[in-house]
Amino acid sequence: MRYVLAMLASLLALPAQAQDRALLQLDWIPTGEHAAYFAGVQRGTWRELGIDLSLTRGFGSGDTINKLANGAAQFGVADIGALMVARARQNVPVTSVMQVYTHSPHSMFVLRASNITNFRQLEGRRISITPGNSHRLYFPEVMRRAGGNADSITWVNMDASAMAAMLISRRVDAAPFFAIHHYYQNKAAQRAGQEIVALPFVETGFAIYSTGLVATDALIQQNPDLVRRFVQGAQRSFEWARDNQAEACRLHVTRNPEVAQDDCEGSLRATMTYVFNDHQRATGFGRWESERLAFTWRNVAESQQIDPATLDPARFITTNFLP
Known part of the structure; x- marks a missing residue:
């Protein structure tokens, strides 16, 4: 008995497991569109997965991608079209790890x-x-x-x-x-x-993929487990926010008091129609359907006078961290 108590005491004396610190760079000012992220942080969703996640406002998808490429953040919320152009023209070391919006708003x-x-x-x-x-x-x-x-x-x-x-x-x-x-x-x-x-x-008729989650190539190569846990936390946060929209917005407004509760709920309600829908159910949450991905790349490339044949759209994404 004394041995068991001694073992328990030694375990309790061990320091808590260190959290991986990471920054999520948003794509815009924090509106109700981002309530799932703020609610997830407030509820400790990523903390339970060993990540001390911070959030910072964005200034557009292009800026988010550049910040990741320059090492200012590990993860970002960005439009996949902006990522495609940045990779095609500058070969930025950033990759999409989860598709959030199945079609463009x-x-x-x-x-x-x-x-x-x-x-x-x-x-x-x-x-x-x-x-x-x-x-x-x-x-x-x-x-x-x-x-x-x-x-x-x-x-x-x-x-x-x-x-x-x-x-x-x-x-x-x-x-x-x-x-x-x-x-x-x-x-x-x-x-x-x-x-x-x-x-x-x-x-x-411009139906293409839109906002997703991106990570730096260096992080994907050096700490794939962190990327996997981050994606897992994002999926949990969106699923919880879908089912608890008023509470998700209450938590969002706590962090962003300039956002009114009803404004948050109006935006979040609309946001969820782009995240959870027939396409998501057919393809899988966070995944890409190859035909729509190719259509997205073709339209993005042509709109920017880039030859679509120069790159395979599969190079912009990875499904390695999705369940």
Whole structure:
């Protein structure tokens, strides 16, 4: 008995297992779209998997990818199209490890008062943009499909947090947003006596993969177990947030008090339709279907005057860390 007690005492005296510290670089300001990540951190989902995960706001997918490539973060939330272009042109050492959105929520927001109802009517207009924003990567192909001239657009560079205000104040004619942000952006517009209308890219037949989770190639090679645990935590966080949306937003708002509870819930509710759907059920959570992946690469490449034949789209992704 004394021996058993001594053994128990020695085990209790052992230091707690060290946590792997990692930074997740978001792609945007922390809206309800990101509630699953913040709720997961708050609930200790990654901590239970041995990861001390920190989150930081993003400035567009291109910036997120560059930050990972330069060693500023281990993981990122980024559009796969932006990753494809960065790998094709600069061979950035970053790879997608999990597909989050099965189809693209890319859209242009316009004011109803502008009488803009289709993409062709954006010709000659001023559109806000952030550096590396994936909307701009896709826009030439969207305009081609709509019969418009993308070269006629004047792009106005600005910080992501200023884009909605610039649109509502009519200092730009359109602003690129995911459709899932419409709820809270339109609420702000209504307070100013305006109404926002979304022009989804998918209406032109532009149905492609979008946001996913990325990691540096160095981390994938040197610490694959950390990547596996990170992906596992992400899947658990999304599944829990899907089933507990109000609570997920409560936790998100605790960390991001500038986000209203109802705004968060509106965005998160829309977000989940891009994550959990028929395509996800057929392909598997986080996985890619080869035909849609090839279609995504072809459209991204052609919109950027890149020969799609120069790269196999399978080079942009890895399924090694998915269950």
